[in-house]
């Protein structure tokens with residue numbers, strides 16, 4: 001015989017009035033449980049927990065403190081608590097690891113990048129599908145970078161060269177008189193043009209302004225709309241998206257992108273699955289079995305990974321390089337000496353060592369975020385010094401030591417010659433390769449570090465160098481930095497200021513590119 005009559009229980013609660021004391025007790029218990037759950041952290045190593053203060057009911061204030069000054073907060077916590085602590089970040093508590101832990105965590109199999117990123121990006125909202133491709137367990141974006149871009153890097157040299165020239169002529173024109181342009185907007189346009197050529201390589205698309213604009217607009221809008229949603233708990237995001245004009249615009253844009261790609265899919269269907277593996281598009285088509293919605297998501301996903309880091313970095317490179325006349329002069333001489341003799345190829349691009357140093361230094365001073373190496377513990381992990389990371393812990397690493405003077409002399413200042421000089425130093429302790437733009441270490445992980453490091457960094461280096469050669473050889477540029485500075489923090493993200501302007505004019509290049 002059942003001890004409780006279920007129907008009785010249901011009817012009792014059905015009759016529950018908001019004025020009944022049972023209702024208020026229930027509500028109080030619910031709020032307490034919610035509060036208790038959100039304060040409870042698995043913390044077997046007894047690390048400091050910085051977030052909600054004892055008198056704060058929810059996490060809203062802790063979130064706001066992080067949003068207002070994430071770098072200052074991380075620095076203060078590190079100074080007070082050392083190299084490992086829990087911090088309430090944009091949406092959850094994360095274990096923040098600092099310099100001493102970077103090499104310990106980098107190859108841990110139980111610390112997963114995609115699951116860590118999913119915590120930040122996946123929101124289940126229509127329109128954000130391309131973001132989910134980055135965290136998909138199918139790892140298709142990773143495969144395109146490793147098997148299509150990296151293996152056939154040489155085949156992209158000429159298209160990158162041609163498209164850099166075309167993009168500059170389109171955006172900055174051939175005008176030999178100085179004229180004003182918005183710097184970040186220009187870089188975005190260069191990237192969308194060049195990436196359309198790389199990823200689609202069909203003139204109906206890469207020479208079609210509607211496609212080029214739509215892809216770049218998606219990258220920008222998804223960052224803003226995603227940032228707006230990040231502060232809502234997971235269950236509330238789809239609802240919040242209904243009321244956000246940016247999320248609604250993103251949904252419409254994603255649908256337009258699907259329509260725009262329809263004719264491309266038809267062309268691919270005609271070719272069948274026998275597509276050239278050297279083409280990222282062919283590679284993608286095979287991987288998604290020709291499904292249009294997935295194809296669209298992955299193409300945009302590729303644009304997202306390439307623009308996100310690459311476009312920001314190139315904007316920083318521009319304002320940093322053009323603030324130093326001597327550096328511009330030295331870079332131009334290097335291009336004339338190296339590319340002037342050999343043209344563009346893998347070897348000559350490697351031999352642009354000053355340019356390599358400039359790119360590495362710009363990425364050091366302007367990493368994508370105050371916190372990188374996002375990981376999720378998919379199992380219990382014990383690091384070399386005994387620190388226990390329980391399953392389900394969200395982790396990020398602080399980049400604060402990379403951008404200040406704690407490991408790099410005068411590290412808070414840009415020195416384009418820094419890695420170039422380190423290479424020449426007879427007393428250097430590190431290998432020459434460690435100063436390459438694409439190398440990573442515990443003191444420079446702008447491309448990540450360890451087994452899940454960015455697989456697109458070789459292509460990114462190739463592309464940035466070719467574009468920078470075109471800019472330096474073919475234009476004079478005077479950058480105007482807004483009063484607030486060349487960049488700002490949006491939450492933990494480091495953003496190049498969209499108000500950066502430049503005066504540009506076409507010049508006679510010393511060599512033909």
Ligand code: HEM
Pocket residue numbers: 113114141142145149302305306309310311313368372373374445446447448449450451452453454455456457459460
């Ligand atoms: C300058 C440009 C770029 C920067 C600064 C950059 C930066 C990064 C960073 C910081 C990570 C996280 C790595 C970690 O946590 O260990 C990452 C991952 C990744 N990047 Fe890049 N990236 C750039 C360009 C590209 C390009 C061009 C592609 C490919 C088309 C690409 C594809 C990826 C992929 C697929 C991952 C995920 C790796 C994984 O799941 O193991 N990136 N990138």
